[in-house]
Amino acid sequence: MHPIVVGISGGSGAIYGVRILEVLQKLGIDTHLVITQHGLATLRYETDYTAKDLRKLATVTHPVRDIGAAIASGSFLTQGMIVAPCSVKTLSGIVNSYGDNLLIRAADVTLKEKRKLVLMVREVPLHLGHLRLLTAAAEIGATIFPPLPAFYAHPKTVEDIVAYSVGRVLDQFGIDTGIPRWTGQKKAEQSCADLQ
Numbered sequence: 135m136h137p138i139v140v141g142i143s144g145g146s147g148a149i150y151g152v153r154i155l156e157v158l159q160k161l162g163i164d165t166h167l168v169i170t171q172h173g174l175a176t177l178r179y180e181t182d183y184t185a186k187d188l189r190k191l192a193t194v195t196h197p198v199r200d201i202g203a204a205i206a207s208g209s210f211l212t213q214g215m216i217v218a219p220c221s222v223k224t225l226s227g228i229v230n231s232y233g234d235n236l237l238i239r240a241a242d243v244t245l246k247e248k249r250k251l252v253l254m255v256r257e258v259p260l261h262l263g264h265l266r267l268l269t270a271a272a273e274i275g276a277t278i279f280p281p282l283p284a285f286y287a288h289p290k291t292v293e294d295i296v297a298y299s300v301g302r303v304l305d306q307f308g309i310d311t312g313i314p315r316w317t318g319q320k321k322a323e324q325s326c327a328d329l330q
């Protein structure tokens with residue numbers, strides 16, 4: 135099976151990228167990791183993970199300045215790429231094919247090869263410029279996947295919320311991580327019956 139490329143940029147939520155790497159490692163799926171300078175900064179700020187920890191989780195780690203890395207070329211086969219989290223700056227770089235770092239170049243390659251590119255874009259609130267970038271990204275083939283909680287899954291902890299989004303992102307690649315799934319409205323309807 136071809137590897138999945140994982141990009142971590144400087145949006146809030148570095149933990150999403152970390153958990154994706156952990157899950158894929160456990161499932162024996164190879165990963166190629168690229169993390170931006172600001173991705174490393176938020177990783178340090180928001181989590182107890184270090185760059186060294188990430189290197190252990192990924193099958194291959196590429197320096198963000200290494201524009202000559204395997205994942206910079208479409209001839210290197212992958213299942214696609216997840217950017218988790220995706221900052222607005224990186225979103226803008228991807229939309230405009232501004233490949234001045236390896237993360238953006240790898241995302242651009244993923245799109246030109248018509249492979250799956252999932253962007254866990256994180257910013258609030260969104261101004262019209264952000265919304266236009268998101269539309270443009272969707273138009274050129276990216277899947278926009280903001281890391282938002284699903285309360286119907288009854289999360290108890292932040293970890294539950296993260297695991298759910300990670301599971302739903304990996305659904306995009308046909309990978310089932312065993313997250314709780316909506317199985318129909320009946321139960322919800324029963325519990326609301328006494329309110330009507």
Ligand SMILES: Cc1cc2nc3c(=O)[nH]c(=O)nc-3n(C[C@H](O)[C@H](O)[C@H](O)COP(=O)(O)O)c2cc1C
Binds near residue numbers: 176179223258
């Ligand atoms: C703690 C922290 C949280 C941030 N959260 C976000 C965010 O959620 N979304 C965003 O677009 N930028 C966020 N930023 C700003 C980006 O890190 C900044 O725009 C950076 O230039 C992005 O660079 P990169 O895309 O190359 O990683 C955050 C910065 C810090 C320090």
